[in-house]
Amino acid sequence: MSGRVLVGVKRVIDYAVKIRVKPDNSGVVTDGVKHSMNPFCEIAVEEAVKLKEKKLIKEVVAVSCGPQQSQETIRTALAMGADRGIHVEVTGKDYDTLGPLQVSKILAALAKKEEAQLVILGKQAIDDDCNQTGQMTAALLDWPQGTFASEVSLENDKVKVVREIDGGLETIKISTPAVLTADLRLNTPRYATLPNIMKAKKKKIANVKPADLGVDLTSRLEVLRVDEPPQRQAGMKVETVDDLVVKLKDAGKV
Amino acid sequence: QSTLVVAEHTNEKLTPITLNAITAASKLGGDVSCLVAGTNCAKVVEEISKVKGVKKVLVAQHEAYKGALPEELTPLILETQKQFNFTHICAGASAFGKNLLPRVAAKLDVAPVSDIIEIKSPDTFVRTIYAGNALSTVKCNEPVKVFTVRGTAFEAAAVEGGSAASEDVAPAAPAGVSEWLEQSLTKSDRPELTSAKVVVSGGRGLKSGDNFKLLYDLADKLNAAVGASRAAVDAGFVPNDMQVGQTGKIVAPELYIAVGISGAIQHLAGMKDSKTIVAINKDPEAPIFQVADYGLVADLFKAVPEMTEALSK
Numbered sequence: 001m002s003g004r005v006l007v008g009v010k011r012v013i014d015y016a017v018k019i020r021v022k023p024d025n026s027g028v029v030t031d032g033v034k035h036s037m038n039p040f041c042e043i044a045v046e047e048a049v050k051l052k053e054k055k056l057i058k059e060v061v062a063v064s065c066g067p068q069q070s071q072e073t074i075r076t077a078l079a080m081g082a083d084r085g086i087h088v089e090v091t092g093k094d095y096d097t098l099g100p101l102q103v104s105k106i107l108a109a110l111a112k113k114e115e116a117q118l119v120i121l122g123k124q125a126i127d128d129d130c131n132q133t134g135q136m137t138a139a140l141l142d143w144p145q146g147t148f149a150s151e152v153s154l155e156n157d158k159v160k161v162v163r164e165i166d167g168g169l170e171t172i173k174i175s176t177p178a179v180l181t182a183d184l185r186l187n188t189p190r191y192a193t194l195p196n197i198m199k200a201k202k203k204k205i206a207n208v209k210p211a212d213l214g215v216d217l218t219s220r221l222e223v224l225r226v227d228e229p230p231q232r233q234a235g236m237k238v239e240t241v242d243d244l245v246v247k248l249k250d251a252g253k254v
Numbered sequence: 255q256s257t258l259v260v261a262e263h264t265n266e267k268l269t270p271i272t273l274n275a276i277t278a279a280s281k282l283g284g285d286v287s288c289l290v291a292g293t294n295c296a297k298v299v300e301e302i303s304k305v306k307g308v309k310k311v312l313v314a315q316h317e318a319y320k321g322a323l324p325e326e327l328t329p330l331i332l333e334t335q336k337q338f339n340f341t342h343i344c345a346g347a348s349a350f351g352k353n354l355l356p357r358v359a360a361k362l363d364v365a366p367v368s369d370i371i372e373i374k375s376p377d378t379f380v381r382t383i384y385a386g387n388a389l390s391t392v393k394c395n396e397p398v399k400v401f402t403v404r405g406t407a408f409e410a411a412a413v414e415g416g417s418a419a420s421e422d423v424a425p426a427a428p429a430g431v432s433e434w435l436e437q438s439l440t441k442s443d444r445p446e447l448t449s450a451k452v453v454v455s456g457g458r459g460l461k462s463g464d465n466f467k468l469l470y471d472l473a474d475k476l477n478a479a480v481g482a483s484r485a486a487v488d489a490g491f492v493p494n495d496m497q498v499g500q501t502g503k504i505v506a507p508e509l510y511i512a513v514g515i516s517g518a519i520q521h522l523a524g525m526k527d528s529k530t531i532v533a534i535n536k537d538p539e540a541p542i543f544q545v546a547d548y549g550l551v552a553d554l555f556k557a558v559p560e561m562t563e564a565l566s567k
Binding site for chain 2: 133224
């Protein structure tokens with residue numbers, strides 16, 4: 001295979017930040033909060049870059065949908081080794097209601113336009129935890145999907161994918177073009193080095209509007225409110241194992 | 255109003271999370287139908303026909319359904335939907351449901367709702383976001399509501415008391431773009447992690463995979479499943495399918511015993527709905543103690559064998 005890989009990269013609140021729900025319950029506080037690339041997207045970028053280093057593909061294109069700041073996330077992908085970026089500009093109210101279905105429509109349109117052979121995404125984003133975009137992009141393109149991948153190998157015009165499933169692993173073989181989604185064990189993403197960050201500044205990021213791709217951003221999902229989860233109260237400390245076992249027995253737990 | 259539950263099974267047995275999905279479907283009101291697609295699934299059809307709350311079982315058998323490939327099951331579900339016009343389509347939020355239902359939803363041009371934990375009304379659902387650090391109440395204005403159900407948030411439907419009629423549906427033409435090759439499941443005589451009544455989990459404090467034997471011994475006394483934190487998985491102590499947490503499995507057993515686990519947010523997301531939590535950790539400041547009902551500050555290498563011993567008496 002010597003084709004092109006499209007990688008989706010999402011800008012999310014950094015995984016180490018403690019989330020705060022807005023007092024008016026309309027969402028979580030995002031202003032002034034550190035953002036970074038969704039960790040699963042980093043794994044997707046790494047996998048694409050590795051395929052290029054092995055000369056199995058010729059170009060890696062990083063795509064992000066969102067406001068101006070999404071370009072920073074694309075730059076990170078470029079510093080990791082992606083060749084060029086596409087920023088699909090979505091702002092304001094459209095961005096507030098942007099969900100996996102709309103993003104899938106954008107990615108499917110771009111995959112066709114760019115004649116991609118593979119689309120590689122993270123299996124889920126750590127903000128909305130939806131785990132949908134890869135599956136839906138594959139559906140819209142009528143391509144097969146290799147989701148929750150922990151091992152990917154290209155074999156001529158097929159991809160062998162080892163997938164994480166509930167009781168262990170399963171192996172499937174799918175035709176290309178295809179959509180893959182990355183699970184945690186697929187690889188360990190590299191850090192962008194300073195020289196590569198400098199080089200990435202020279203790489204091109206194209207600006208695209210959803211309308212240019214013929215994608216309608218209407219969402220029929222409405223978030224009514226966002227709440228803090230009920231907090232668990234800390235219980236008691238026990239001094240000894242015997243004490244613990246007695247307490248558990250009294251409570252009818254063992 | 256009517257709901258289709260896409261059943262997950264092994265051709266031999268129904269996967270337990272399907273029973274939780276059936277309960278969620280029953281809460282919506284209206285008839286509940288189950289789709290059983292497989293290669294040779296008569297046993298499962300019989301099993302699911304007896305589940306309380308199931309009105310109809312739709313059966314599709316074909317070699318193409320081996321391995322439950324979403325490329326093959328999606329056209330079948332779309333055909334079934336055309337025939338019966340369900341208002342809701344759901345499945346358990348397992349690797350199976352998460353893989354399949356978004357594909358179905360995209361084909362119907364509707365936005366799915368993942369991993370719901372509560373049904374407020376037939377169009378309004380609650381789900382967790384940010385690894386369980388916030389709850390989002392979502393109204394779905396789609397003509398067909400497609401969603402997956404978090405197993406731990408709904409009781410399992412009773413496996414007796416129902417008498418559903420079964421009906422064959424014609425398999426869709428095979429898509430032939432994917433092929434299922436093999437499965438390697440972790441072999442264990444212990445209960446399955448997400449449905450076990452008791453779970454014993456180990457973290458980085460265990461120091462090695464070999465030391466997990468301490469937990470297996472304790473688990474065997476309690477008829478418990480054994481889980482692990484992501485730190486223990488990343489350190490290579492145990493395989494990933496044992497991982498409890500945001501990026502692993504969500505569990506909510508009667509009793510959860512966390513051993514040598516500090517209690518990172520991402521781990522808490524996977525277990526904080528457990529009824530009773532016990533934490534054993536030598537660091538009295540470990541965040542896990544903030545959610546534990548019973549905390550024991552102790553060296554696990556001493557405390558765990560002692561506990562196994564105490565339970566043998």
